[in-house]
Amino acid sequence: MRAVVLLSGGLDSYTAAAIAKRQRFTLFALTIHYGQRHAREIDAARAVARALGIERHLEMDLDLRAIGGSSLTSDLDVPRGRDLDAETIPSTYVPARNTIFLSLAVGWAEVLGAHDIVIGVNALDYSGYPDCRPEFIAAFERVANLGTRDGVEGARFRIHTPLISLGKADIIRRGAELGLDYGLTHSCYDPQANGRPCGACDSCRLRAKGFREAGMPDPLLLR
Amino acid sequence: MRAVVLLSGGLDSYTAAAIAKRQRFTLFALTIHYGQRHAREIDAARAVARALGIERHLEMDLDLRAIGGSSLTSDLDVPRGRDLDAETIPSTYVPARNTIFLSLAVGWAEVLGAHDIVIGVNALDYSGYPDCRPEFIAAFERVANLGTRDGVEGARFRIHTPLISLGKADIIRRGAELGLDYGLTHSCYDPQANGRPCGACDSCRLRAKGFREAGMPDPLLLR
Numbered sequence: 084m085r086a087v088v089l090l091s092g093g094l095d096s097y098t099a100a101a102i103a104k105r106q107r108f109t110l111f112a113l114t115i116h117y118g119q120r121h122a123r124e125i126d127a128a129r130a131v132a133r134a135l136g137i138e139r140h141l142e143m144d145l146d147l148r149a150i151g152g153s154s155l156t157s158d159l160d161v162p163r164g165r166d167l168d169a170e171t172i173p174s175t176y177v178p179a180r181n182t183i184f185l186s187l188a189v190g191w192a193e194v195l196g197a198h199d200i201v202i203g204v205n206a207l208d209y210s211g212y213p214d215c216r217p218e219f220i221a222a223f224e225r226v227a228n229l230g231t232r233d234g235v236e237g238a239r240f241r242i243h244t245p246l247i248s249l250g251k252a253d254i255i256r257r258g259a260e261l262g263l264d265y266g267l268t269h270s271c272y273d274p275q276a277n278g279r280p281c282g283a284c285d286s287c288r289l290r291a292k293g294f295r296e297a298g299m300p301d302p303l304l305l306r
Numbered sequence: 307m308r309a310v311v312l313l314s315g316g317l318d319s320y321t322a323a324a325i326a327k328r329q330r331f332t333l334f335a336l337t338i339h340y341g342q343r344h345a346r347e348i349d350a351a352r353a354v355a356r357a358l359g360i361e362r363h364l365e366m367d368l369d370l371r372a373i374g375g376s377s378l379t380s381d382l383d384v385p386r387g388r389d390l391d392a393e394t395i396p397s398t399y400v401p402a403r404n405t406i407f408l409s410l411a412v413g414w415a416e417v418l419g420a421h422d423i424v425i426g427v428n429a430l431d432y433s434g435y436p437d438c439r440p441e442f443i444a445a446f447e448r449v450a451n452l453g454t455r456d457g458v459e460g461a462r463f464r465i466h467t468p469l470i471s472l473g474k475a476d477i478i479r480r481g482a483e484l485g486l487d488y489g490l491t492h493s494c495y496d497p498q499a500n501g502r503p504c505g506a507c508d509s510c511r512l513r514a515k516g517f518r519e520a521g522m523p524d525p526l527l528l529r
Binding site for chain 1: 364366367368369370372373374375395399400401402403404405406409410412413414416417436437439441442445446448449450452453454455457458459
């Protein structure tokens with residue numbers, strides 16, 4: 084059975100895709116060039132797609148800098164050293180990003196005859212992002228089923244979120260069991276000119292905390 | 307108050323925008339270049355935006371030909387002379403198009419501090435398109451409110467569909483009351499090389515039927 088997986092190049096979407104592959108889905112990966120500051124993650128998405136043996140990897144251009152409103156898609160500074168437990172929504176939130184990405188995934192899935200979409204959202208570490216929460220995913224699933232030909236003709240679209248209730252350390256442990264090479268991934272929101280992670284943004288710090296708690300070294304930092 | 311209006315260049319979105327303007331919204335128009343066969347409608351969208359005195363007109367590129375699956379975005383033939391009352395979904399359906407477009411509109415709206423989105427969907431003439439039906443719009447509104455910062459922080463996004471239960475003739479009459487110049491619009495799915503409407507696709511025929519029933523000439527055909 085075919086599934087469309089949103090593949091960013093980060094470790095979450097890599098792990099989510101690997102879990103779906105283990106469930107015997109044939110994977111079609113979708114990566115969006117949205118004008119993200121960390122466009123380096125696209126290279127990582129390609130490497131991850133190769134490692135996973137993806138059936139097809141579609142890259143689409145959609146420049147969300149035209150909209151802006153996020154430190155990932157505008158000149159706003161990416162926060163460093165922020166309190167990760169703060170309940171505010173950080174400036175790295177990209178307005179409606181997961182809604183946009185899931186919409187594209189559903190459109191492509193329909194053309195492929197697929198009704199399964201996989202997304203590596205995580206409500207525990209990213210509770211600040213509204214579009215990573217289970218109630219959003221459930222509401223979007225309903226949209227997919229009401230707003231498509233296949234949906235109204237009786238197919239049932241499902242949005243799979245295998246990581247939604249896992250912490251970063253659990254995700255990393257699961258990936259290690261699956262033999263994933265996290266050295267292929269990229270997490271940093273605001274990499275240095277040489278491509279190395281900054282070490283101070285939320286994404287770097289959540290990653291470091293995850294590897295530390297999982298009791299494993301981050302292969303990216305060993306290179 | 308600001309509203310984002312999805313403006314295609316057709317007569318429905320022009321009328322929907324004009325109704326929102328009459329309701330004293332300051333309009334921000336969003337037009338998507340999605341690789342549609344009838345890219346000519348983009349010129350119409352620009353003309354309509356000028357006529358409406360839109361505050362800002364944002365054009366975004368998102369090439370849905372990469373996904374395909376529609377006669378508007380692939381080499382499939384656009385149907386001509388189809389039974390307009392048939393209950394099947396025509397090949398001009400573009401997978402998840404309104405979900406994608408509404409997602410982009412919500413993202414932009416959030417950046418603008420707007421929570422009102424206007425879309426010219428019409429469930430009567432376009433009942434074949436699942437993403438023009440009221441239950442889809444209601445479900446999407448819920449997604450907008452659950453998947454955005456403003457939504458979870460208490461703002462209330464609304465998707466306005468002023469035409470949803472109107473027939474084409476009613477829409478045209480309403481536009482005439484508002485003094486709209488439908489000669490600026492473009493409806494044909496598959497225009498001739500000189501830009502003239504084909505006269506035989508669903509969109510041309512619904513338009514012709516609408517003007518006929520409204521008892522008015524179509525200014526586009528008088529040019």
